[in-house]
Amino acid sequence: MSDSVVRTRVAPSPTGEMHVGSLSIVLKNYAYAKRHHGQFVLRIEDTDQTREVPGAQEQIISILDKFHLPADEGPIVGGPFAPYVQSQRLEIYRLHAQQLIEKGQAYYCFCSKDRLEKLRDQQRADHSPPKYDRLCRNLSPQEVKSKLDKEQPYVIRLKVPDHQKVSFTDLIRGQIEFDSDQVDDQVLIKSDGFPTYHLAVVVDDHLMQISHVMRGEEWISSTPKHILLYQAFNWPLPVYAHIPIYLNPNGKGKMSKRHGTVSVGSFLDQGYLPEALLNFLMILGWATNDEREILTLDEYILEFNPQDISQKTVVFDLKKLQWLNGIYIRNLTNKDLISKLKPFVPTDFPSQFLPQVLPLIKERLVVLSDFEDLTAFIYRPIEINQKDLLKKSSANQVAEQLDQLISTLSSLSAQNWLTLQLEEKIRNLQEKQNWSKGQFFMMVRVAITGQTQTPPLFETMAVIGHDLTLSRLNQALLTTKKVT
């Protein structure tokens, strides 16, 4: 093999529900690894004990599962670089931080949080950039030893060099350059002994032989910290690709909870199909050569190249997602649709009707949770609005129409209560009486469903059944005469 092994990773922290942005990053890392026959690694970054949410790790793994993006290596499946949970690797980070101290690349810092806060306040007031003032950087070895002996709490910081160009090549944006003067003396080990993200990510990516770091664009500005660390360790850099973030559907700001749905779980709960959501994530900010928009994971893997990702932030266009979801729903077999619909069928829905009802709503579903609204009139009591009923005709006329319709339908046995028979009878009546199609059919629709927008009339009546249809027609007849 001429090109070296591709190993990608995704490194979520178990602090809550997974964001669609994270899923998008997962998708890209997965696809790239698969395309190059490499490995896709899942690593759990749980170095902030205060933010950890129980069960979040399991949730992440289950989502990867639902979307068919399983990790080749990770906490559950294991792998040659286990453990894959950072809280289980504390000793590794300690050792590496220690190594940096011995090499003179890092130092102990005993400053209290209080002092740092005051320092920042001062800097803010002076309009100077908020940075650590390096007070502890030049402590003598004796001073350090004595503070350590007294068990004073400390952190370990990186000695960031002055006036140094820090640059790297981003697969999506080309060369990006920073000045090391912009970089703070980063904390590597926190006072609780846990590593910060910056130390852990560099150490683990190196140890786990990650070849490509594909992550969100919001990490660009901390990349120089990571580069400086790689240099301090004298390790080779991975290839970076910073993927544009998603903006809220209104185009304002990074996609966030405040502006609507953001978690993968809540999209699923609304009845977006995983395949549709994934497809949407594929074509958001990226296009195939021939601009096909409906594609499977395998087709995506075949074509995906991070270099082709758009460089600009993209708006999360819900309308387009909805369009895709509708397509995926319509492409489902009825059997599959029924099974996917299960969680969205209300408990009072007479489930034996599902097979008959399905064709009436299949092309009307945008998300699966639309099921309830689309079908409620079938099995729940309806309210008939007199105004809708009499919209295009007089009360007397409508009463006459209902009366005749009822007697016509009464002659139809329950066995013959079928779409075709209903259609024939009702059309005959309408034609014989020369009633306006629009007015008559809409009036009947309102009488039977209580709504002005429904699936086709005869099919709907067939599903509702002989008894209920007639009772609703009678109910409508009463409504016609009701004085308001």
Added chain:
RNA sequence: GGCCCCAUCGUCUAGUGGUUAGGACGCCAGGUUCUCAUCCUGGCAACCAGAGUUCGAUUCUCUGUGGGGUCACCA
């Protein structure tokens, strides 16, 4: 505010030193039709601005403007 990233229809994109700047979603109109939806047809709609390079810039360069990100013992 400092630093960094970005800029083609409302949105997602294709594309080129000379094109009628293409497609998709959305929107509008028409067709099918008992309404809605599906489906089909058509339409509206974009190269952020200024300067430079050039015979010629949407395309290359610079500046401006606009948008976004980031500035923690959070990731």
